[in-house]
Amino acid sequence: MSFGVDVRGLQVPDDVRGTLTGDDVAARLARKDATLWGPDAESEAAVRLGWLDLPSSSRSLVAQLAELRAQLQDEGLDRIVLCGMGGSSLAPEVICRTAGVPLVVLDTTDPGQVAAAMTDLDRTVVVVSSKSGGTVETDSQRRAFQAAFAEAGLDEKETGRRFVVVTDPGSPLSETAADMGARAVFLADPTVGGRYSALSAFGLVPSALAGADVGALLDEAEELAEHLAEPGNPAFELGAVLGAAAVQGRDKLALADAPAGSGTAIEGFGDWAEQLIAESTGKEGRGILPVVLESPTAPGAVAADTVLAVVGAGSPDAEPSLGVTGPLGAQFLGWEYATAVAGRVLGINPFDQPNVTESKENTNAILDSGLPDEPPLATIGAIELRGSGGVLDGVDLSSHDGVALGLDALLAAVPEHGYLAVMAYLDRLADASAGNLRSALAARSGRAVTFGWGPRFLHSTGQYHKGGPQQGAYLQITAEIGTDLPVPDRPFTFGGLQAAQAAGDRKALADRGRPLLHLHLTDRAAGIGQLLAALA
Structure with a gap:
């Protein structure tokens, strides 16, 4: 083995x-015994154990995907963009990085990153992947690409054939796929939860179309499955x-x-x-x-x-x-x-996610009512400072070292066995240097420090932040937007959605009384540089 x-x-x-x-x-x-996690979890577990069968049940996809990839290649369509969040995007990204094949993963609402993905449209196919079919980020991205293809001169039929859809049977996205004339629709096993779906259509379809050997992945998994x-x-x-x-x-x-x-x-x-x-x-x-x-x-x-x-x-x-x-x-x-x-x-149910919807509901309420009025407590260089949970109480924000003092106060608020979560609502490609904050904060604090790109982490560690041990302190980073991007046929822009998601998550954490430092960058490059310098 x-x-x-x-x-x-x-x-x-x-x-x-x-x-x-x-x-x-x-x-x-x-053998998929749903009683293993107790009576409260049994009904959920009974419909969430299909992932154990995927090494064999996904076999039929291999030949289908090889044929579809060959068709696309013959038509000169060799650039695959994946629009998906959480379980719909994370596995394909790892598969393609490991295989060394190019895949554009779009799991953001940052308008700069979305706009950067909408290039080379003459050779692009978009995989729209959502288990529920109603994920707001993915739906917004799909709408933007449809509009971009139309602006590039493709008619409605040609536009539809630039889309491949992965979703659960009966989801709203399956109906949308039929209406738009998507080239292919893959209906995934509904008994597989999103985060357990790496070897399902959610993991395999975009990876195979990008050029990864998904048959080998199933072989590797099946060898283990025989011993489980x-x-x-x-x-x-x-x-x-x-x-x-x-x-x-x-x-x-x-x-x-x-x-x-x-x-x-x-x-x-x-x-x-x-x-x-x-x-x-x-x-x-x-x-x-x-x-x-x-x-x-x-x-x-x-x-x-x-x-x-x-x-x-x-x-x-x-x-x-x-x-x-x-x-x-x-x-x-x-x-x-x-x-x-x-x-x-x-002693928990590993198949539910009871706190994930909270930030989503907050986001929807903010999109309806508008962003809350939260004037900064101070502006130092390219950074506006705000805080909740008492994190900035007593901090001298009039000092030119106010950013460093604010960070020190946040680190001091991390409990002895707690953690610090950095939540960056930025462009993870253009603003990639922000990722260096994790190691700098961990080295300075000696505490566990996580780093998540927003809103990507909301589909990941966001559940832990709200439902796990209440030992976290939080650093949220937002930034000014250079050029915003509309979401076609929706009353908000990508920038507005991103800001609402950040505000919704702030509210969820503030409602729990958790220490949170919110830093808004009025200039992205300068602000990130200022933050890293404050931690040097």
Whole structure:
């Protein structure tokens, strides 16, 4: 078996292991026993375990997708843009990065990033991917691309054939796809939740059209699937270790790809695993917080409340740590299975997401009523400062060091076993240097620090922020928009939607009394530079 787990410095207590073994959890999960997580979770679990069948049930897609890709190539359509959020975009991004094939992933409402994706339209096909069919970001992106194709001179029929749709049966998007004459519509298995959908049509369709070998992914997963009923299989061990470590106080999971040349080459796996773990376990005041690292030695890899997991190679020298070996297809299935086992240990339902809709509802209310009036407490250089939860109480914002003092106050508000979440509503391509804030803040604070691009993280760690342990402090970064972009046939722009999403999430955190520092950049490049300088 190519999938394996190398555990260093961690033990599963006898009582936890005895319960898991005595309850025959490995075999019951493999045969899709929905009673594993208790009576309150049974109805949800009964319709959310289809992911266990995907290594075999997705086989029929391989030939279909190869034929569709060949058609597109013959027509000179070789640029694939994926419009999707969360489970609809994260797996294809990892698959294509690992395979070294180009895929434009559009999982944002930032108007600059959306506009940058609408280039080279003469060779572009757009995959619109949404399980519910009503995701506001994805619907807005689809509308923008339809308008762009029309402006480029394509008629209605030609425009429709530039779209491939992935959704659940009966969703509003399936009806839209028929109305617009989409070239192809792939209806996914409705018994597979979004974050468990890597090996379904959501993961495979855009990846195959971009040129990745999805048949090989299924082969890799199937090799592991044959062993999942066995007691003590490596995916079971991974889940037992993660769950037990969290119960014992190591509830932060630092995730890093193996360094180049040291194991299986997998790129960006943590971004996918982050949603799977955070959204599956972060609820009822419990959970495992994934912290995606730049490397296995980055700040935050080692701490008293943290387990380091290196994906694609054996365990590093650090303790406690995990080395999770195996190719990408096996990693997808193995981590899904492990997360379900960890959910059993934690005593939560790993298939619901009870707090995800809160920020969405806040966003819709703000789109209807307008942005709240929140004058800045101070403007220093290219940064406006605002705060809630008492984070700026007593801070001298008249000082030229006001930004550094505000950041210090926020770091001081992180509880002893808490975390800091950086939430950047920016262009993750043009403003990529903002990502350096994570390691700088982790090095300065010694605390767990996560980094998420908004609104992407709302479909990922957003559930953990609201439903997990209330030990977080939050740094939200927004920015002025250069050129806004309309959303066709909607009463808002992309910039307006982005601002409403940020404000809606601020409200959700403020309602919980969490410390939040909101920094608005009046000049993006200058503001990011000013922030990094304040942390130097």
